[in-house]
Amino acid sequence: MSGGALDFPTMLSMRLLVLFIHVTAVIVALGGSLFSTFALTPILNSELEPVARIKVMRRVVRRLGWIVLVSLAVLVATGMMNVFYIGAISRLLMVKLVLVIIVIGLAIYQYANVGARIWQASSDGPSPGLAPLVSRFRRVGLTVGSLVLLIVYLSLGLTRVPGALSIG
Amino acid sequence: MQRRKRGRQLYHRIVRWLSVAALLVAIISTASYGSGAHTAVRYLDPPMGAWWNASEFAFMTVSAAALGILVAIGAGLKLVAEEAVRRRVAIASIIVGAIIVAPLASGMAAMARLGWMAEGGLAPYAETSIVDKLLIAGVYSLKIAGFSLIAGLAMVAMVAAVIVPLTRVVPSREALK
């Protein structure tokens, strides 16, 4: 940007494209989970009979798992490219990366463990073992969502307050 | 009991042994790179010493990257439910990991060379003492292993995203009516 005018060569740079994909992956991962937790699930609970609700829910869990896990992989790939563009590693980035490890671990647990068990337990419709699994799925999901929000907040400082949090 | 059963699985053992092998190679090559041990090898066997001098950096970076990936696979597998799914995720992750380890090692080695943001006071590598060199090489290897661990976890997440939906438990017709 120079003098407030749009600087097109900079706006169309590879760096911005990579950052755009990075931020889009955050939106997809977080948006999908938030929609499912706060919009879809309450509506399913109030509008559908148990058998129909479980049929829909198990499909949502599967589909969402794919979306969230792939988005996290995209975040890591584009995140590493971002690091090369910035050309330095700050203490803030290290904190962010530790949180990213926890988030990916929890997301794998949520979908490849609790989600897979929900899929299995619900294969014959409603079953008594389902309720605790669903509530654990929700709890882990909320934890992942909160951690991702924290990561987003920390990320805002990566290029804006580098001096304050550098390693010295 | 369940744990011991799981511990006997072939893929678990493969991941564990590969991790130990990667750790050993990483320690030896990092120590050799940091201490300039290739001169000792050169003294005993000049062609071997020249080969080791040319290869030790590659050994160090690839073994550190492999260690990071393998630790990620080991940890990731603990988070996956169902033996059938876990076995497939393990096999696919080991194959994908083997494919990406060399390019990942060179990428993570470049990333590990990026300075800390407030860096400035360190002497150039060639001018430091042997203890400092060992320390720098050790931290460098650790950084490569750490960055590769994150990449490895992302890889396991991606593999699980593909494998979990493919390993279906077929629902009964009643449930799907």
Ligand code: HEM
């Ligand atoms: C859960 C995973 C992640 C989330 C939610 C996330 C989120 C974000 C967000 C929202 C931004 C934009 C900040 C801004 O507007 O300035 C950002 C930037 C950045 N991210 Fe990530 N990120 C994740 C993973 C990663 C990883 C794994 C890395 C590195 C290996 C990384 C490295 C970076 C860097 C270097 C930037 C600054 C890019 C720039 O401004 O040019 N991120 N991240």
